[in-house]
Amino acid sequence: MPALPRLAAPAAAAAPPVRLAPPPLPPPLRPHYRFSSLSSRRRSPRPPSATAADAPRGGPIPEPEELDLLLLAALRAARIRDEESRRSDPLFIDPYAAVLLSHDVAHHDIGYLASHAVPCQDHYRLTTRYIDDKLQNLISNSEDIRQIVLLTDGMDTRPYRLSWPRLSVLYDVSPGKVFSTATQRLRGSGAKVSRNCVLLHIPLESPDLLEVLSKNGFNGNRLSLWVLQGLPLPTTTSLENLLLVISNLAMKGSIFTGVLPHFPDWLGTG
Template structure:
């Protein structure tokens, strides 16, 4: 029997936002759907890495894969999406001067912190179901996985009562650029995704990027349609309402640029790249304090003249 735990998400600064969101996560056991879903994704990465010309190498995904899995000749949509997100993430991180912050919104078995070539002084935050993450971390440690030297890694449980406060307490800075990647994070309802957007919008500095995959059924349920045009319009609206300019990615076209054929299974996620157009709550707080300082100095000068 699963025991759902409600997670209340609040912005670190209630001066600019006062809405409280809710995400739901399950305590994880071996038969928990969250754990099994994460293992399935790891299995797809493992099989892709065994291709003659793999899209990426994930030497750690085998920690959770049964012996001798059936290797398919074509690439799964999930693996092509993973390749796209990997490339986009590393490209954006390498363009950041100074503090480099990456926030991974994951299923708990994301191996990016270990397998990607991070530039020096990259701080990586992982937000994921705690039980899945801890089980995966033990397996990864047993396989010899290590965070590249010169980088910092921190896990923030999805079940934390206040995720924005928790991640800020761990060193996240809203006045520095950040890259957010969402792949595998349990999203059950539209409210869940709106809460994610709320968190990223509150914490990410203007000009930061949010990459990821959105469950297609969210858009289909809202617009009562499966048309790609309708989905893009809906995504434009929901992202822009939270301060993001978004671009959807067509995996079939990206796969062609890689010379890859996709498997025939239908894929239920829509990859996206979004840019933060608003100031973070932290930036707004800095501006507020600066404005107050200027006002106070003006009042003092006026008083002296009198």
């Protein structure tokens, strides 16, 4: 009997793949801050706003310009110059005073400024004429005075209405807001300084007038002319501080002229 061929042993069945369990996830991180609920938030109160109910009776809410005492004082002086310029025989002529007043006349009756007029108006007219003549005489008789410092209320029109020698540098020391208002109102009116001259504004609010003047080209080694009229000086101390600045900047031979303000504490002094 023939022998049967031997069959190969069946291949071993493949072992099922082993599935590895994923590593456990780390616990979620807890934030180090807390969210406040909307109900616990406090809203900052809104500042009160002006409404029509807050306005004084008989008029709208006052504009900032109407509340500026320095601006009002400058407008009073401009009104006197305008009135003097309209007289048949004026002591001086200020063609720009009416331009400075035009905005306020449109908002107020001219009697508004008249009721708040500068005391001793005749004194203001006379001193204005005196200073004009003094300035013209000094600069016309001196070839060395080319630095002129005007200590004003911010609406002084001398830089535009007086004639200045060639290469003169005019410094207007005055309240910044008033000077800015005057500059805006005079724009387009033809107000210009003399040819080859320059006008620089020095804000009265500057923390160091001496330093600001020096940075704007003032030379203490050259003669200078200082003119005081209208600059707000509320106390004798403010006048003393101003004179200290002048004494530190003005060289020997320089000139100081103008009108000293009236101080109540000067009364009764011997």
